[in-house]
Amino acid sequence: MxxxxxxxxxxxxxxxxxxxxxxxxxxxxxxxxxxxxxxxxxxxxxxxxxxxxxxxxxxxxxxxxxxxxxxxAGIGQTFQVIQQYHKNIGKDVEVLTTDGNKFIGKLLVVGENEIEVEVEELIKVEGKKKKQTVSKSLTFSFEQIKSTKDIITF
Missing domain, CATH: 3.30.300.20 (K homology (KH) domain)
Known part of the structure; x- marks a missing residue:
């Protein structure tokens, strides 16, 4: 072999x-x-x-x-190496955590041990009928990440 x-x-x-x-x-x-x-x-x-x-x-x-x-490496395949994270800074990614949660957002920062992703969340605003979209930044250590892949939005 x-x-x-x-x-x-x-x-x-x-x-x-x-x-x-x-x-x-x-x-x-x-x-x-x-x-x-x-x-x-x-x-x-x-x-x-x-x-x-x-x-x-x-x-x-x-x-x-x-x-x-x-x-x-193709679109939608999971990232295997750190360079793929760097390549996708500013692009939309899907992060699946080891505890089973899925987050979709814009990859903002890639550090040595973690990444930062901007996600949008719908929240109910007191006194209003409609929910409001709020952006927030989440940090994930590489130990918390089960998989990350790029996504295409239309």
Missing amino acids: IDKKTIQGIIEKEIENSDLYLVETKVSSGNIISVMIDSLAGVPIITCIELSRAIEGHLDREVEDFELSVSS
């Missing part, structure tokens, strides 16, 4: 002088290799193709056969 660390080493060497970063690498028992990359500016398909060819160039199918796919 092809070693995951070997694949990660190849990828890191190939992307070290670029704005790309590795999001995830998977190697199944059948040598099915799945690589997900990203960058702050997004990843064009040609970049995925070039990286795929570079990885294939370091592996020998005569020694061990494999299947390889290289893709970019």
Whole structure:
């Protein structure tokens, strides 16, 4: 079986002088290799193709056969690395906490150990019939977060 660390080493060497970063690498028992990359500016398909060819160039199918796919992180997928949080500052995200609560709001700040999200809440104002929307800022430590993903609003 092809070693995951070997694949990660190849990828890191190939992307070290670029704005790309590795999001995830998977190697199944059948040598099915799945690589997900990203960058702050997004990843064009040609970049995925070039990286795929570079990885294939370091592996020998005569020694061990494999299947390889290289893709970019997509919309709606959960964040795997801190760079994805930085990429989405100012954008709408969905945060699912470890206690099962879901919050949707704008990602404001990404710190070393936490994030800050601006959420809107409907509250009843005393003396008025309609509820009023109020924005408030919530801070979540990475330990509190089960998953975070970007969302598209229309």
